[in-house]
Amino acid sequence: xSTISIPDLxxxxxxxxxxxxxxxxxxxxxxxxxxxxxSANQIKDASVFTQLIxxxxxxED
Numbered sequence: 674x675s676t677i678s679i680p681d682l683x684x685x686x687x688x689x690x691x692x693x694x695x696x697x698x699x700x701x702x703x704x705x706x707x708x709x710x711x712s713a714n715q716i717k718d719a720s721v722f723t724q725l726i727x728x729x730x731x732x733e734d
Contacts, residue, residue, distance in 0.1 A: 713722040
């Protein structure tokens with residue numbers, strides 16, 4: 674899997690943060706689920722997406 678450059682990753686982060694902030698609190702979870710499903714479809718590999726889910730569940734203090 675190719676990686677995204679740090680400047681592009683920062684752009685993605687900013688756009689995601691702005692999008693989440695612009696959506697009502699009640700619809701944010703739905704937005705994130707839709708984004709995840711669209712991303713999974715784009716990746717086209719369930720095992721890779723499952724690994725990403727596991728990585729996203731890791732929170733550091």
